[in-house]
């Protein structure tokens with residue numbers, strides 16, 4: 153059976169044939185290749201094709217797929233029982249390691265997904281402050297909990313409207329949405345003094361890569377201090393990716409709470425939230441803010457996460473290599489845009505990178521919403537024809553891993569440069 157056959161069967165029994173919407177290729181057209189295995193920087197499809205992978209499980213993979221060391225610890229853990237529902241030593245070791253690596257985290261709780269981490273952090277912030285309003289930024293994604301599924305308003309501070317049926321208007325009436333990188337709008341949003349927390353992707357990655365403007369994160373920190381509002385960094389994507397200690401280390405800003413996911417569990421399903429001890433002690437059973445999980449801290453996820461984080465801790469070259477290779481890929485793509493005489497720009501922080509067509513610079517959602525998604529779709533399909541798997545949406549980041557060697561980056565760049573020329577014509 154080929155991918156088309158699998159996709160037909162999948163669509164009969166699953167919404168869109170997938171378990172997460174963007175996998176269905178709606179934005180780029182065609183049939184998503186069905187994957188049977190992955191190794192290093194490569195995916196293998198049911199047709200037997202090998203694709204250079206830049207989805208990297210949406211950033212969850214940092215040492216390449218099926219890394220032998222990580223596979224070994226997962227196998228050992230599986231043989232010793234996949235879930236106890238009782239405390240185990242590995243949970244303590246990974247909590248200590250997370251606290252050692254992430255500057256602002258003193259106490260941490262493991263959960264099963266990034267969605268759970270942000271949802272729980274918001275509950276904690278509301279419980280700690282006795283306030284209800286959460287400020288989020290237009291175009292930032294914090295998982296699919298009701299409170300965060302809010303349509304962006306038109307500039308300035310505004311109360312959100314749900315952008316999914318099924319989300320009660322009452323739920324999102326306490327979510328206030330402002331433009332990313334807009335310092336004045338955040339100040340306005342906080343001025344009533346009713347905001348429990350600001351939640352932000354310190355480097356926006358879910359509307360394409362948008363770095364924070366100079367001084368933006370500092371501004372958030374000082375506004376929060378001024379108004380008794382908590383600062384939550386959603387580092388589900390940026391944690392252990394843009395630097396060992398995440399964006400908070402890279403930019404030198406200390407949030408009150410941090411959400412982690414993706415890399416923290418080494419490609420297995422788990423996530424975490426943590427931060428200041430006095431806040432985290434409000435979580436049950438130390439405190440009264442309730443949050444629990446049947447499979448939270450399960451030995452498979454803990455083993456994979458621990459192996460990954462230990463390796464990151466000891467790895468002196470990882471972030472330098474990712475930076476150098478990311479910069480090289482960026483410069484090749486930028487040169488191709490010029491040569492093909494096609495409007496676009498490449499934005500990157502470390503190992504996360506987006507090529508935006510049709511715009512010269514993207515600083516917020518209103519810039520991102522002007523990008524040229526048809527040219528992107530042509531570029532995407534040309535890349536796939538050439539054996540390179542990009543994230544199948546113009547609003548996503550590409551992720552490099554340690555397995556993307558200089559040679560692989562150059563091979564991929566050859567394909568992507570040709571794809572830019574094809575998309576242009």
Ligand SMILES: *Cc1c(COP(=O)(O)O)cnc(C)c1O
Pocket residue numbers: 210264265266267268270293294295296353357358386387388389413414423
């Ligand atoms: C992926 C992501 C999430 C959601 O994590 P899930 O594990 O998919 O629930 C939340 N926030 C950010 C910034 C993310 O990139």
